[in-house]
Amino acid sequence: MYTYDELAAFVRGCTRCPLSRTRQNPVMGRGSLTADVLFIAEAPGNSEDRDGIPFTGPSGRVLDELLESAGLSREEIYLTNVVKCHPPGNRDPLPQEQEACILFLKHETILLRPKIIVCMGRVAAQRIIRPDLRITREHGSFLCRKNTWMTAVYHPSAILRDPAKMAETKEDFRRIREKRDELRG
Numbered sequence: 001m002y003t004y005d006e007l008a009a010f011v012r013g014c015t016r017c018p019l020s021r022t023r024q025n026p027v028m029g030r031g032s033l034t035a036d037v038l039f040i041a042e043a044p045g046n047s048e049d050r051d052g053i054p055f056t057g058p059s060g061r062v063l064d065e066l067l068e069s070a071g072l073s074r075e076e077i078y079l080t081n082v083v084k085c086h087p088p089g090n091r092d093p094l095p096q097e098q099e100a101c102i103l104f105l106k107h108e109t110i111l112l113r114p115k116i117i118v119c120m121g122r123v124a125a126q127r128i129i130r131p132d133l134r135i136t137r138e139h140g141s142f143l144c145r146k147n148t149w150m151t152a153v154y155h156p157s158a159i160l161r162d163p164a165k166m167a168e169t170k171e172d173f174r175r176i177r178e179k180r181d182e183l184r185g
């Protein structure tokens with residue numbers, strides 16, 4: 001098993017896919033290494049590419065509002081992405097880029113051993129939970145796989161585009177916190 005610092009060093013120097021040529025900064029996941037809840041989005045955005053930190057831009061502010069509304073905080077969760085480098089023009093990461101990068105996510109998951117995995121947005125949900133998952137219909141529902149609970153929620157950037165999604169996503173976050181409390185016993 002790799003340590004967080006070892007994984008961060010691999011990501012910093014990684015040239016496994018073409019995104020290494022266009023990124024400003026790779027964005028390693030961040031948060032509590034003893035987190036019960038692992039949040040996974042698809043890829044760093046413009047602000048994250050500039051800062052090298054997950055969810056620092058407008059989407060980060062939406063995420064903070066969602067966490068706070070559910071009584072959660074960044075300090076007690078771990079946040080990461082399926083690919084660690086920003087895709088140009090904010091496009092979806094290509095399947096081959098996801099394939100090249102997924103080993104870092106696998107190692108982050110081994111390191112954390114989370115009780116709950118929350119996929120934020122369609123790309124992460126279809127990669128991690130099920131390729132045909134429909135986030136509009138299935139967000140907020142849980143399934144248990146190999147002793148880990150999984151759920152999908154809208155990506156914070158989807159809420160920026162359509163603020164009407166905020167209320168139902170707050171409800172999904174409230175249920176995530178409830179599930180975490182239940183699993184803690």
Ligand code: SF4
Nearest residue numbers: 014016017020085101
């Ligand atoms: S996206 Fe992942 S695999 Fe591609 S260069 Fe960045 S860290 Fe490496």
